[in-house]
Amino acid sequence: xxxxxxxxxxxxxxxxxxxxxxxSGLAFEEIQVPLYGEDWDQRKKEHDEIAPSSGKVPVLWxxxxxxxxxxxxxEYLADRVGRERFWPKADDARAMARSMVAEMHSGYGxxxxxxxxxxRRKVEGWEIDEEARGxxxxxxxLWAEARARFGRGGPFLFGTFSAADIFYAPVVSxxxxxxxxxxxxxxxxxxxxxxxxxxxxxxxxxxxEDWVIEQWEIPARKGNRK
Numbered sequence: 374x375x376x377x378x379x380x381x382x383x384x385x386x387x388x389x390x391x392x393x394x395x396x397s398g399l400a401f402e403e404i405q406v407p408l409y410g411e412d413w414d415q416r417k418k419e420h421d422e423i424a425p426s427s428g429k430v431p432v433l434w435x436x437x438x439x440x441x442x443x444x445x446x447x448e449y450l451a452d453r454v455g456r457e458r459f460w461p462k463a464d465d466a467r468a469m470a471r472s473m474v475a476e477m478h479s480g481y482g483x484x485x486x487x488x489x490x491x492x493r494r495k496v497e498g499w500e501i502d503e504e505a506r507g508x509x510x511x512x513x514x515l516w517a518e519a520r521a522r523f524g525r526g527g528p529f530l531f532g533t534f535s536a537a538d539i540f541y542a543p544v545v546s547x548x549x550x551x552x553x554x555x556x557x558x559x560x561x562x563x564x565x566x567x568x569x570x571x572x573x574x575x576x577x578x579x580x581x582e583d584w585v586i587e588q589w590e591i592p593a594r595k596g597n598r599k
Contacts, residue, residue, distance in 0.1 A: 374401040377432040379408040381579040383586055385490040385543035388575060389443035390431030392539040395571050396459060397450040406430065407584050444478050447536050459536040466523040470530070470537045473515050477540045484508035488547040491590065492579040499551040512544060513559055520558055528565035542566050 378387035433440040451459040483504035519530040526532025545566045
């Protein structure tokens with residue numbers, strides 16, 4: 374298998390696809406393309422391996438099969454290695470995990486805009502608006518419910534590491550970068566994610582990158598958004 378990803382410092386969707394491949398246990402080759410460089414538009418046209426996704430990452434190639442979109446990658450890999458590797462076994466836990474992943478996949482636009490993933494930065498005194506605060510409250514509420522109902526088997530949302538943790542790992546990064554305050558249970562969960570060996574490997578690689586994407590270094594504040 375080959376996984377096409379973008380800059381590790383910035384690309385939250387690449388992180389999800391990469392974690393999904395790690396969780397599958399299958400061997401894969403990692404191919405990185407620097408996003409939004411001066412020649413990005415041309416590279417998208419010329420790079421056959423990302424062409425099926427219209428130039429977006431991640432993209433997973435498995436022989437002649439090609440899968441783009443992080444959630445589709447999780448589902449494809451779950452079909453290959455067994456769904457229990459990605460999803461809780463119990464019906465009620467699996468139902469909540471799927472709903473949380475789908476909500477993350479399609480929602481929280483205000484948080485994404487105002488707090489883009491940037492692993493190398495630590496921002497002090499960052500203010501978010503009411504809409505983004507609503508996203509934070511919703512996320513923390515879901516984390517609390519998952520942990521209370523299904524988290525007895527370990528430190529992650531549903532006990533053991535799962536698709537839900539894959540999808541919320543970039544949120545943990547955002548909360549840490551922008552100093553988003555969370556209650557004690559949230560801090561414990563974030564620490565478990567951040568100290569996971571796969572996250573540590575990704576963080577180390579992100580810190581070693583020399584690419585800078587200026588539009589993601591200055592997030593949009595209320596009043597100066599474009």
